[in-house]
Amino acid sequence: MAKTLNLTLRIWRQAGPDAPGKLVDYEVDDISDEMSFLEMLDVLNERLTKQGQEPIEFDSDCREGICGTCGLTIDGVAHGPVAGVSCCQLHMRHYRDGDTITIEPFRAAAFPIIKDLVVDRSAFDRIVQAGGYVGVNTGNAPDANALPIAKNQADLAMDAATCIGCGACVASCPNGSAALFTGAKISQYTFLPQGQPERKRRALRMAEAMDEAGFGNCSNHAECEAVCPKSISISNIARMRREYFRAALTRRDD
Amino acid sequence: MANRYWGLASTIGKKLLMGLTGLALVGFVFVHLAGNLLLLSPNPDHFNLYAHTLESMGFLLYLAEAGLVLVFGVHIYNGISISLKNRRARPVQYRKKGNAGGASYKNTSSMSMIWTGLILFVFLIWHLIAFKFGGGIEAGYTTQLSGVEGPVRDLYALVVERFGEAWFSGLYVLVMVLLGVHLRHGFWSAFQSLGANHPRYMPYVRALGLVVALVLAVGFLFIPIYLYVTGGAQA
Amino acid sequence: MKLDPKVPSGPIEKKWDHHRFEMKLINPANKRKHEIIVVGTGLAGGSAAASLAELGYDVKAFCIQDSPRRAHSIAAQGGINAAKNYPNDGDSIWRLFYDTVKGGDYRSREANVYRLAQISNNIIDQCVAQGVPFAREYGGTLSNRSFGGAQVSRTFYARGQTGQQLLLGAYGALMRQVDTGKVKMFPRREMLDVVVVDGKARGIVVRNLDTGEFERYAADAVILCTGGYGNVFYLSTNAFNSNVTAAWRCHRRGAAFANPCFTQIHPTCIPVSGDYQSKLTLMSESLRNDGRVWVPKKKDDDRPANSIPEEERDYYLERKYPAFGNLVPRDIASRSAKEVCDAGYGVGETGKAVYLDFRDAIERMGRSAIEDKYGNLFDMYQRITGEDPYTVPMRIYPAIHYTMGGLWVDYNLMSTLPGLHVLGEANYSDHGANRLGASALMQGLCDGYFVIPYTIGDYIANVDLKKVDADSPEFEQTAREAQERTQRLLSIQGQKTPREFHRELGHVVWDYVGMSREEAGLRKALEQIRSLREEFWENLHVPGRNDTLNKYLEIAGRVSDYLELAELMAVDALDRKESCGAHFREEYQTEEGEARRNDEDYMYVAAWEWKGENQDWELHKENLEYENVTPSQRSYK
Numbered sequence A: 001m002a003k004t005l006n007l008t009l010r011i012w013r014q015a016g017p018d019a020p021g022k023l024v025d026y027e028v029d030d031i032s033d034e035m036s037f038l039e040m041l042d043v044l045n046e047r048l049t050k051q052g053q054e055p056i057e058f059d060s061d062c063r064e065g066i067c068g069t070c071g072l073t074i075d076g077v078a079h080g081p082v083a084g085v086s087c088c089q090l091h092m093r094h095y096r097d098g099d100t101i102t103i104e105p106f107r108a109a110a111f112p113i114i115k116d117l118v119v120d121r122s123a124f125d126r127i128v129q130a131g132g133y134v135g136v137n138t139g140n141a142p143d144a145n146a147l148p149i150a151k152n153q154a155d156l157a158m159d160a161a162t163c164i165g166c167g168a169c170v171a172s173c174p175n176g177s178a179a180l181f182t183g184a185k186i187s188q189y190t191f192l193p194q195g196q197p198e199r200k201r202r203a204l205r206m207a208e209a210m211d212e213a214g215f216g217n218c219s220n221h222a223e224c225e226a227v228c229p230k231s232i233s234i235s236n237i238a239r240m241r242r243e244y245f246r247a248a249l250t251r252r253d254d
Numbered sequence B: 001m002a003n004r005y006w007g008l009a010s011t012i013g014k015k016l017l018m019g020l021t022g023l024a025l026v027g028f029v030f031v032h033l034a035g036n037l038l039l040l041s042p043n044p045d046h047f048n049l050y051a052h053t054l055e056s057m058g059f060l061l062y063l064a065e066a067g068l069v070l071v072f073g074v075h076i077y078n079g080i081s082i083s084l085k086n087r088r089a090r091p092v093q094y095r096k097k098g099n100a101g102g103a104s105y106k107n108t109s110s111m112s113m114i115w116t117g118l119i120l121f122v123f124l125i126w127h128l129i130a131f132k133f134g135g136g137i138e139a140g141y142t143t144q145l146s147g148v149e150g151p152v153r154d155l156y157a158l159v160v161e162r163f164g165e166a167w168f169s170g171l172y173v174l175v176m177v178l179l180g181v182h183l184r185h186g187f188w189s190a191f192q193s194l195g196a197n198h199p200r201y202m203p204y205v206r207a208l209g210l211v212v213a214l215v216l217a218v219g220f221l222f223i224p225i226y227l228y229v230t231g232g233a234q235a
Numbered sequence C: 001m002k003l004d005p006k007v008p009s010g011p012i013e014k015k016w017d018h019h020r021f022e023m024k025l026i027n028p029a030n031k032r033k034h035e036i037i038v039v040g041t042g043l044a045g046g047s048a049a050a051s052l053a054e055l056g057y058d059v060k061a062f063c064i065q066d067s068p069r070r071a072h073s074i075a076a077q078g079g080i081n082a083a084k085n086y087p088n089d090g091d092s093i094w095r096l097f098y099d100t101v102k103g104g105d106y107r108s109r110e111a112n113v114y115r116l117a118q119i120s121n122n123i124i125d126q127c128v129a130q131g132v133p134f135a136r137e138y139g140g141t142l143s144n145r146s147f148g149g150a151q152v153s154r155t156f157y158a159r160g161q162t163g164q165q166l167l168l169g170a171y172g173a174l175m176r177q178v179d180t181g182k183v184k185m186f187p188r189r190e191m192l193d194v195v196v197v198d199g200k201a202r203g204i205v206v207r208n209l210d211t212g213e214f215e216r217y218a219a220d221a222v223i224l225c226t227g228g229y230g231n232v233f234y235l236s237t238n239a240f241n242s243n244v245t246a247a248w249r250c251h252r253r254g255a256a257f258a259n260p261c262f263t264q265i266h267p268t269c270i271p272v273s274g275d276y277q278s279k280l281t282l283m284s285e286s287l288r289n290d291g292r293v294w295v296p297k298k299k300d301d302d303r304p305a306n307s308i309p310e311e312e313r314d315y316y317l318e319r320k321y322p323a324f325g326n327l328v329p330r331d332i333a334s335r336s337a338k339e340v341c342d343a344g345y346g347v348g349e350t351g352k353a354v355y356l357d358f359r360d361a362i363e364r365m366g367r368s369a370i371e372d373k374y375g376n377l378f379d380m381y382q383r384i385t386g387e388d389p390y391t392v393p394m395r396i397y398p399a400i401h402y403t404m405g406g407l408w409v410d411y412n413l414m415s416t417l418p419g420l421h422v423l424g425e426a427n428y429s430d431h432g433a434n435r436l437g438a439s440a441l442m443q444g445l446c447d448g449y450f451v452i453p454y455t456i457g458d459y460i461a462n463v464d465l466k467k468v469d470a471d472s473p474e475f476e477q478t479a480r481e482a483q484e485r486t487q488r489l490l491s492i493q494g495q496k497t498p499r500e501f502h503r504e505l506g507h508v509v510w511d512y513v514g515m516s517r518e519e520a521g522l523r524k525a526l527e528q529i530r531s532l533r534e535e536f537w538e539n540l541h542v543p544g545r546n547d548t549l550n551k552y553l554e555i556a557g558r559v560s561d562y563l564e565l566a567e568l569m570a571v572d573a574l575d576r577k578e579s580c581g582a583h584f585r586e587e588y589q590t591e592e593g594e595a596r597r598n599d600e601d602y603m604y605v606a607a608w609e610w611k612g613e614n615q616d617w618e619l620h621k622e623n624l625e626y627e628n629v630t631p632s633q634r635s636y637k
């Protein structure tokens, strides 16, 4: 049977990209413990709206952990206290009556705040744009089974490919580094034969794009892996580095 | 392209250099510790002979020292440059700090690399002034070694003298703890920075990191404590 | 308005080939002088934008989310069909074609479906070449599974994240073109209207969701790939941002809306737990392969599931459909669940759920076998409900999942508004009255990678496109109208939030235009929808301003369109006096309670023309002819 909770929320409010922000306290009562975290915020927003206040802006879309749109730092941890889930899959039964919860946006220089808890993650697109794909035009493909790929290679590629692009890795990283995101993408194609022709070019260009977008260095804190909703391993960061060294040392100007 | 200098100027390249120089420093520090353990010998000549042998290598020593300066220089320069960039990449801190636990290796050690590093840097200058450039033959620190002609620098005496001062030994002990803290994260991190991470072996590398940090810290801090307590061999 | 399906002549296997030959080409040097707008970056839009840019067109692509990769296609779990026949189990292009037409209950256009089946194989090739990590066998070849009751294994999949992987493939292709400069990407934009110049779609008006600015963009053709309208039900498996707005505003400018009442209900979703609920989560259909569906034999039985003895359980699917049992098609499984719940046998706090029980399967195969097969689904269920499905039966209930209806398009995927092309779920698709599992992904990519690149060239080469620019009076006028509408939403300052209206509307649509419909209910729905719409425009309260990010304003705009669409859905459902596919009219069923189709009178696509606010729509019929597949009655007994 559902229980109800009374909570204190301390939420970051910021009117616009350049406006100053601050934490504001909200008391929310009668929260069913079967709600998801975002539904709890929905309820708060409905109440605020009814009271003539401006609702809190936060982003979400699929609400089932796959689109990567949602992203909140909850009590200092990106996506909140449960490992391996994005915050849209976090449920209120993990909280207790009387809890105080601090909710902040994903913080990183490369993710400017748009409003309240919503940030702009287009820097990720710029990284992908630099090489997160196999450059094959439509219509150029041979038969799908013409290229056998060992099952475990395909599985490893899939492990890396499950990244949902949420940006929690960046938000949780004390250095605002996008190494896990970039490493996962580079790794996916490193495992696959389709990725070989552009292997060096991809590593160099994506790493460069990562730097240019203003992300920090990776100091190997591994906080990113701990918050990643897909539990993507930092071994992908190491792989990115190998790919990068290899390319940087042996490339010819192309 | 930002991938100039074989990519070493990029964030990934800088970390490669950090890892390489870091491990080189670990190597140096191990050798240094081994040499310094001679300070524990009841016969001061052991240590002085070792120091003298080193000093009389001439050109080779200069080469080694130049290498050391380069390694330190690169490590320090990159360490600072990396830390500055990281600060810019995350200008606003969370009001409420948290740690995700689980797979995370974020800890005091990893979060304080630049501070432990900078303290090591200051220590190093102080250390060199105290020992390398302090108290030479002119200052009367001389001794005779069998099989060696003429007076030899009595480095042993210098070290024992300095470590006889409580504040000096105390500070050393403190810095050696910080060295351990630096390496607690630094050692395994260097492997990860070099791209050497195989899920099968990484747990061992991490365990080894702890051992290395402990051995170096305890090994080094034992020397001042021992010399302070015992007052050295010929006291 | 005249519906001209433009189906090429000749035998069905040759139609597409001939057509491709007959279409006019544009010389490569000229392609770059043509601009094309693609709205939406899901499987349909992403693949279209990338492929067109590869051909040399200048493409502008728009999406609501902050990145094109987040389109709702990302959520598709199960897989994508193709007629590769790799498992050697009797599949063929013809069989996929046949199954799709039959699955659609004979309400789709044969020629389109055949083309879809033909192209399905190229899609898999293309995706593999892009590095999509499909599941594989140890020998390195691609793995297939049977899906949604198909008798052949023709579904390709990437764990439970097929949509994600396919979309990331298309997104990669798109970003590659962004890098070359051939595509300009405009994220965080919501299309609010299409601009018609000289009777042709020549541009769009979008609202910049961050700044509230109304921006205008001109082009030679507009391609709409904005997904389905399942969110008209308020609760659905669709994402929060899925909407009908773009399609609806095009409808109001002259694009006919076809078969709006064909909406698919998925039988296995996690049931609603309370009023606050914001979305429904789909549990893969594959669960029905091993789970048994039941309800207590006693009404309002509130004992915990495990203390209800075997003989007091009603395995109603096995009872009613001994041949197919728990594996009956989606619509039948859904409707049966609704029937038992409406009759008072439902379980859970709300009484709106049935059990899906794995007890017997766990006994038979062992817990670890079940873990291997469904582990991640079980985890997901437990995460959401807090219950352990290994020990307590799952509770499931149907939810709206896909919309077969959409803007009417001809064989070239062009709507009745010249220049406006519609791809993916947004169009009245190739799925007729019911879509088969794993066919939507196939259709989206077919449209985007392999159909539109040909047909758009033919359109551009054949019409006279004078230069227009976004400052022309037509653009200014349309932008002003969009702006005024938005302003109006803000200025009502009533009492009810847009979400409240949306929820209320959802209840009406679900109750009367949902899984089963009947005349009285539909009439009631019409009345309620109209009065809700009136109330909306008088009593809406939207907080905040236009010139910043304002989600409530976005929702309000979308709800205003749902309030119109819902009415048309009811009108369409009322008009279609037969049961077919997902459309079940209680008045038209067989003695055994099965859907009774009426091919004599209703073998047509209902394409509705907008006649103005508060005016009746005009119905246009595209009669369907079946030259290759003979319609028959479905039976799953």
Ligand SMILES: Cc1cc2nc3c(=O)[nH]c(=O)nc-3n(C[C@H](O)[C@H](O)[C@H](O)COP(=O)(O)OP(=O)(O)OC[C@H]3O[C@@H](n4cnc5c(N)ncnc54)[C@H](O)[C@@H]3O)c2cc1C
Binding pocket: C039, C040, C041, C042, C043, C044, C045, C062, C063, C064, C065, C068, C070, C071, C072, C073, C074, C075, C076, C077, C078, C079, C080, C162, C163, C189, C190, C191, C192, C225, C226, C227, C228, C237, C238, C239, C241, C242, C243, C245, C246, C282, C401, C402, C423, C424, C425, C426, C437, C438, C439, C440, C441, C442, C444
């Ligand atoms: C939970 C779930 C599971 C599914 N599983 C399967 C499956 O296993 N197999 C299968 O074949 N099908 C499946 N489907 C169906 C399938 O995923 C969809 O039908 C298909 O992905 C739709 O693709 P699309 O490109 O047409 O639209 P979408 O992917 O919905 O993309 C719509 C795009 O349009 C943009 N957009 C929308 N409105 C506007 C506007 N007003 N202005 C600007 N941009 C706009 C959006 O931003 C987005 O980019 C599933 C669906 C759901 C909900």
Ligand code: HEM
Binding pocket: A217, A218, A219, A220, B015, B016, B018, B019, B020, B021, B022, B023, B025, B026, B029, B072, B075, B076, B079, B080, B082, B083, B113, B114, B116, B117, B118, B120, B121, B124, B182, B183, B185, B186, B187, B189, B190, B191, B193, B194
């Ligand atoms: C002398 C001054 C020193 C400074 C300023 C310094 C600074 C740093 C900094 C900032 C880092 C972290 C870089 C990052 O963010 O990833 C680091 C890493 C490291 N340091 Fe130092 N350090 C110093 C001395 C030493 C010494 C004496 C040793 C060895 C005994 C050492 C070994 C390491 C190692 C192994 C690493 C890990 C490298 C990596 O992660 O790739 N450092 N140092």
Ligand code: HEM
Binding pocket: B029, B032, B036, B051, B054, B055, B065, B068, B120, B124, B127, B128, B131, B132, B133, B155, B159, B172, B179, B220, B221, B223, B224
């Ligand atoms: C108890 C601890 C230590 C003792 C007793 C000690 C002792 C000494 C002595 C006696 C010298 C002078 C050698 C000479 O002049 O020939 C020296 C040099 C040096 N020490 Fe240490 N040391 C200690 C710890 C450290 C640590 C932790 C570091 C590194 C961070 C370090 C780095 C150096 C360096 C770089 C030199 C100069 C070497 C050269 O130029 O040849 N020492 N040390």
Ligand code: SF4
Binding pocket: A162, A163, A164, A165, A166, A167, A168, A169, A170, A180, A181, A184, A224, A227, A228, A229, A230, A231, A232
């Ligand atoms: S790597 Fe993980 S945390 Fe980072 S964007 Fe991808 S899914 Fe999110």
Ligand code: F3S
Binding pocket: A169, A172, A173, A174, A175, A176, A177, A178, A179, A180, A217, A218, A219, A220, A221, A222, A223, A224, A225, A234, A237
């Ligand atoms: S937390 Fe940051 S430091 Fe590296 S390992 Fe993860 S990116």
Ligand code: FES
Binding pocket: A059, A060, A061, A062, A063, A064, A065, A066, A067, A068, A069, A070, A071, A086, A087, A088, A089, A164
């Ligand atoms: S809303 Fe899609 S991942 Fe959370």
